[in-house]
Amino acid sequence: MKEVRTRFAPSPTGLMHIGGVRTALFSYLIAKQNNGKFILRIEDTDQARYVEGALTVIYNTLKDLGLNWDEGPDVGGLYGPYIQSERKSNYLKYAQKLIKEGKAYYCFCDEERLAQIKQKANQAKIPYKYDRFCRNLSIEEAEKRIANGEEYVIRFKMPIAGITIFIDEVYGEIKVNNNELEDLVMIKSDGMPTYNFANIVDDHEMAITHIVRGNEYISSTPKYVLIYQALNWDVPKFVHLPIIKKDKDSDKKLSKRDGDATVDALKEKGYLNKAIINMLALTGWSPGDEQEIFNLEGLIKAFKIEGIGKGNAIFDINKLNWFNNYYIRQLSVEELYNFTIPYLSNKYDISNKSEDWLKELVTIYQEQLAYGAEIVELTKIFFEQEIALDKEAQALISEKEAIINLQTFKKEVQNITVWNVDNIIKALNNTKDQTGIKGKMLYMPIRVKVSGAMHGPELPQTIYLLGKEIVLNRLNN
Numbered sequence: 001m002k003e004v005r006t007r008f009a010p011s012p013t014g015l016m017h018i019g020g021v022r023t024a025l026f027s028y029l030i031a032k033q034n035n036g037k038f039i040l041r042i043e044d045t046d047q048a049r050y051v052e053g054a055l056t057v058i059y060n061t062l063k064d065l066g067l068n069w070d071e072g073p074d075v076g077g078l079y080g081p082y083i084q085s086e087r088k089s090n091y092l093k094y095a096q097k098l099i100k101e102g103k104a105y106y107c108f109c110d111e112e113r114l115a116q117i118k119q120k121a122n123q124a125k126i127p128y129k130y131d132r133f134c135r136n137l138s139i140e141e142a143e144k145r146i147a148n149g150e151e152y153v154i155r156f157k158m159p160i161a162g163i164t165i166f167i168d169e170v171y172g173e174i175k176v177n178n179n180e181l182e183d184l185v186m187i188k189s190d191g192m193p194t195y196n197f198a199n200i201v202d203d204h205e206m207a208i209t210h211i212v213r214g215n216e217y218i219s220s221t222p223k224y225v226l227i228y229q230a231l232n233w234d235v236p237k238f239v240h241l242p243i244i245k246k247d248k249d250s251d252k253k254l255s256k257r258d259g260d261a262t263v264d265a266l267k268e269k270g271y272l273n274k275a276i277i278n279m280l281a282l283t284g285w286s287p288g289d290e291q292e293i294f295n296l297e298g299l300i301k302a303f304k305i306e307g308i309g310k311g312n313a314i315f316d317i318n319k320l321n322w323f324n325n326y327y328i329r330q331l332s333v334e335e336l337y338n339f340t341i342p343y344l345s346n347k348y349d350i351s352n353k354s355e356d357w358l359k360e361l362v363t364i365y366q367e368q369l370a371y372g373a374e375i376v377e378l379t380k381i382f383f384e385q386e387i388a389l390d391k392e393a394q395a396l397i398s399e400k401e402a403i404i405n406l407q408t409f410k411k412e413v414q415n416i417t418v419w420n421v422d423n424i425i426k427a428l429n430n431t432k433d434q435t436g437i438k439g440k441m442l443y444m445p446i447r448v449k450v451s452g453a454m455h456g457p458e459l460p461q462t463i464y465l466l467g468k469e470i471v472l473n474r475l476n477n
Contacts, residue, residue: 004036006210007203008062008069009043012054015262016061018315019214019244022280026241027212028067029281029303039206040072042083043199045192061263065273066296071206079206084198091193091201094231095154095186099139103230104186106142106152107134129182130155154187156197156227164222169239170308171215176222184223200224204233215240239305242284242313266320270343270372275324284313293326321370328369336362340375347376348383361465364457382465387452387474396454402445405437409446410475419468424460450474 008024010016031038040062044050059074071077081087098104107130114130121128134142135157146152159178167173186197193201203211218240228235266276278294286309287294287302294302331339337355340362344350350358362369365378381387389397396402412427428446432438447459450471456462463471 002209003207004031004034004210005039005206005208006031006036006212007039007041007206007208008067008212009041009199009202010058011043011046011049012051012058013046013049014051014054015057015264017262018266018276018280018283021061021065021067021263021276022244022283023212023214023241024062024067025065025277025280025299026239026285026303026308027210029299030210030212030239030305031070032300033303036209037070038067039077039079039208040069040082041202041206042073043195044083044085045195045198047085057264064267065263065277084202085192087198087202088192090205091198092187092191094201095193095197098156098186098230099154101230102157104154104156105135105137105183106139106146107155107183107185108137108142108145108150108152109133110151132183135183151189153185153189155183155185156223156230158183158223158226164226166221166225166235166238168218168221169210169237169305170242171218171240171310174218174221178222178226181223181226184227186227196220196223197227200227203236204228204231208236210237210239212239212241214243216243239308242309242311244283244315245312246315261315268373270339270374271320271324272327272339274327275320278323278327279315279320282319283315284309293323325368325370329366331366333359333363336366339372340369343373343375344379350383357465360461364461364465368457381451381453389448389452393448393452393454397445397448399441399445401435401437401441404435405431405442405445406449406475408435410472413468413471413475416468419464421460421464424463428460 006027008020008027010020010024028038030036040058042055042058055073062069069075071079071082073080073082076082095104099106109130113133117131118128134155142152158181162178163175164178164181165173165175184196185194187193202208221238221240225235263276267273274295277296277299278292281294281299281303282292285303286307288304288307291302328336328339337359341350341358344358344362361379361382362375365375369375369378397406409427409431412430413424416423416427428442431446432442435442443459444454447456447462448454450466451462466474
């Protein structure tokens with residue numbers, strides 16, 4: 001049986017979009033569940049878009065998420081090199097082979113002429129397509145023009161008639177009329193392959209069996225299939241993934257311009273790797289049952305191509321918050337402290353706070369924390385002198401019963417000699433006994449007065465961490 005080999009082939013053009021990382025994840029899962037190989041290949045033929053440091057971003061992002069590759073630029077393999085610009089000599093020979101067989105041709109049309117064709121198409125309101133002006137030039141004439149120093153590209157001769165059919169593992173049988181297909185440029189005037197042609201050659205030479213990519217590439221796939229067939233190569237299986245939309249009410253594809261569209265942006269805000277992987281897996285794929293929590297090992301066992309949906313997927317930030325909160329709640333106190341302290345130290349002066357105090361502080365918010373950066377807003381009452389009350393909170397503490405409650409509790413706090421949670425609980429119970437107030441009107445006015453909020457973590461722990469002096473100041477204010 002043929003070994004399953006998948007690849008992830010990003011371009012080093014900046015931060016990694018979550019759509020690209022989802023492609024990497026699905027490619028990884030298909031390989032691993034079939035005991036196959038997952039390959040990392042860097043497609044850097046578009047040097048104009050190359051971003052310094054982007055290769056390191058790709059490596060670190062995939063490794064952090066656990067998507068380790070079996071072959072790639074840094075680990076090697078039998079099918080290297082794995083950086084496209086280092087494979088430049090591989091492409092021209094195949095294009096020239098197709099020319100000799102009458103399946104491709106030299107094209108000398110310059111940018112000015114191509115722009116005129118495009119302008120005419122726009123004026124006629126029809127899709128732009130190269131008009132095959134150079135398609136019937138003889139090889140002899142083309143070679144003379146090349147010898148004279150004319151610039152050229154090499155184009156593939158798409159069939160003019162007939163239908164091309166291919167099977168997509170997600171969308172099923174897809175048919176395209178060949179007369180709709182443009183003669184694809186394979187080799188550019190600088191001698192570099194186009195993205196499309198380089199992909200085909202590299203996937204063949206690396207024995208890739210499954211190509212996983214976004215469904216925006218479905219329209220290009222018939223051209224790929226025809227080139228595979230022209231070169232007498234096996235056509236790999238295509239797995240096109242639904243695009244990721246910004247939200248359910250928009251047809252807009254999630255882009256890097258959207259705040260949470262890159263993995264780096266998510267991690268900067270404090271989303272854990274496990275949550276990101278879990279969310280990406282369920283963005284366009286369903287396990288077929290009610291299970292939602294998956295680690296990477298569980299995904300390898302559960303993942304099936306049949307579970308990939310055909311409709312657009314939505315990267316639901318609220319769902320990501322739910323996943324992240326689940327994984328935050330699994331952290332030990334030490335892990336939670338290390339996770340949250342960078343956000344606190346970046347915003348507040350914590351130099352006078354002990355490690356034990358900080359650990360207790362972040363622990364009381366562990367159950368509700370959705371992402372790391374949220375700890376800054378949640379804990380501001382412990383670091384900022386002024387607290388603001390909204391109208392509802394002001395109305396609550398203005399009630400007669402609340403005023404009696406707060407005055408009584410203030411006296412109880414003043415009488416505490418040893419500041420600890422047990423004595424704070426006693427003060428709350430004494431307030432209840434003396435006033436006869438209980439339930440909401442006992443705890444909520446006190447919480448509002450000392451924290452500025454009507455809801456929050458356990459009240460005795462909150463009061464303890466605020467400290468006696470701050471609590472009395474706020475009760476007096």
